[in-house]
Amino acid sequence: xxxxxxxxxxxxxxxxxxxxxxxxxxxxxxxxxxxxxxxxxxxxxxxxxxxxxxxxxxxxxxxxxxxxxxxxxxxxxxxxxxxxxxxxxxxxxxxxxxxxxxxxxxxxxxxxxxxxxxxxxxxxxxxxxxxxxxxxxxxxxxxxxxxxxxxxxxxxxxxxxxxxxxxxxxxxxxxxxxxxxxxxxxxxxxxxxxxxxxxxxxxxxxxxxxxxxxxxxxxxxxxxxxxxxxxxxxxxxxxxxxxxxxxxxxxxxxxxxxxxxxxxxxxxxxxxxxxxxxxxxxxxxxxxxxxxxxxxxxxxxxxxx
DNA sequence: TTGCCAGGTCTGCCCTATAA
DNA sequence: TTATAGGGCAGACCTGGCAA
Numbered sequence: 001x002x003x004x005x006x007x008x009x010x011x012x013x014x015x016x017x018x019x020x021x022x023x024x025x026x027x028x029x030x031x032x033x034x035x036x037x038x039x040x041x042x043x044x045x046x047x048x049x050x051x052x053x054x055x056x057x058x059x060x061x062x063x064x065x066x067x068x069x070x071x072x073x074x075x076x077x078x079x080x081x082x083x084x085x086x087x088x089x090x091x092x093x094x095x096x097x098x099x100x101x102x103x104x105x106x107x108x109x110x111x112x113x114x115x116x117x118x119x120x121x122x123x124x125x126x127x128x129x130x131x132x133x134x135x136x137x138x139x140x141x142x143x144x145x146x147x148x149x150x151x152x153x154x155x156x157x158x159x160x161x162x163x164x165x166x167x168x169x170x171x172x173x174x175x176x177x178x179x180x181x182x183x184x185x186x187x188x189x190x191x192x193x194x195x196x197x198x199x200x201x202x203x204x205x206x207x208x209x210x211x212x213x214x215x216x217x218x219x220x221x222x223x224x225x226x227x228x229x230x231x232x233x234x235x236x237x238x239x240x241x242x243x244x245x246x247x248x249x250x251x252x253x254x255x256x257x258x259x260x261x262x263x264x265x266x267x268x269x270x271x272x273x274x275x276x277x278x279x280x281x282x283x284x285x286x287x288x289x290x291x292x293x294x295x296x297x298x299x300x301x302x303x304x305x
Numbered sequence: 306t307t308g309c310c311a312g313g314t315c316t317g318c319c320c321t322a323t324a325a
Numbered sequence: 326t327t328a329t330a331g332g333g334c335a336g337a338c339c340t341g342g343c344a345a
Contacts, residue, residue: 146316147318
C-alpha cells in the first residue's frame, strides 16, 4: 500500500511549476477552499489537502477540502460552486442560486441532552420545484478521511522541505507503507448517517438525506452492500441520495492550482433511506461457529459447546 | 448584554493488534 | 508486508450556562 501527496495547501503536486514552497507553523495562512486560515498549518501539521491511493484515486485528508462547514464566515466561491452542483443534482439543473438555502452545522436533537450537527441542511426554496424528491435535506460531506501511518507522510514532507533541490516531483513521490482507511471513515460516519437520517425521516415528508463522498468511499460502501435490491428513485420520491465527487479531468490536462472536483454521474444512488439502512444492516451471515466450540468459565475451566 | 468557561461534537493524527 | 480494525489523543469549533 502506498499513497502520493496530491495537494499541498491547495496546490496540486503533479505539475512541475510553480515549485511549491514549504510552509512552517504559523497563523493566518489562508486556505484555498474557505474564507479562513488553514488550521493544519496553525496547529503545526503539514498542509496536505488530499493524497492519491497508489498514486491514482484521490482521497481527501482535510476536513475543509471538499466543503468546509465552519459557520460565521462568508461562503467562498469554491464552497458555493460545490453546494450549487449538489443542489442542481438533487433539485434539478434549473434551480437558481438564490433558491438554494443553506444552513451550516445545523443542530439535530436526539433524546437526552445530546445534539448532533448536520454538516449542512439544504432547502429548495423555489416556488415550483421541478423534481419529485425532498425539498429539504440533511447534507453530509465526507470526501475521504484518514490514512494509516501518517507519520510516514509527515517525515516525507519534512525531508522534502529540508531538501536543497526541492521539487514538486519529489513531494509527489510514492510514500510506501501508507494506506487510506475507508473502514474508519465509514465507521465514524455510520452512526451519524443512521441517526441524522432517522431524524430527517421523522421530521416529516419532504425531508431527505444527501451523503456526498469521494470515489474511494463510494466504491467501498457499494462493495460492502448489496444495492441490487434497491429501487432507483431518481425520478421519483427518493429520500436518500448518495453522491460521489471525482476529479474533473485527466491529470495531464490540468493546470497548476487546486484539483477540480465534480460530481461523478456514474457514481450516484437515489433511493429510499429505510431500504438502504436495511441493506447496510443485512451484511451479516449466520455464523454458528462463533457461538460454539471452546469457551472458558469465569472459574478458569474450559467448556466445549 | 457581554464575556468567559466548561463541555460536547467532529475529525484528523498517531499508534497498536491481528490475520492473511 | 499489507490490510483491516479499533483506541487514545488533540485541536477547532460550537453551545449553553453563569456571573458581572
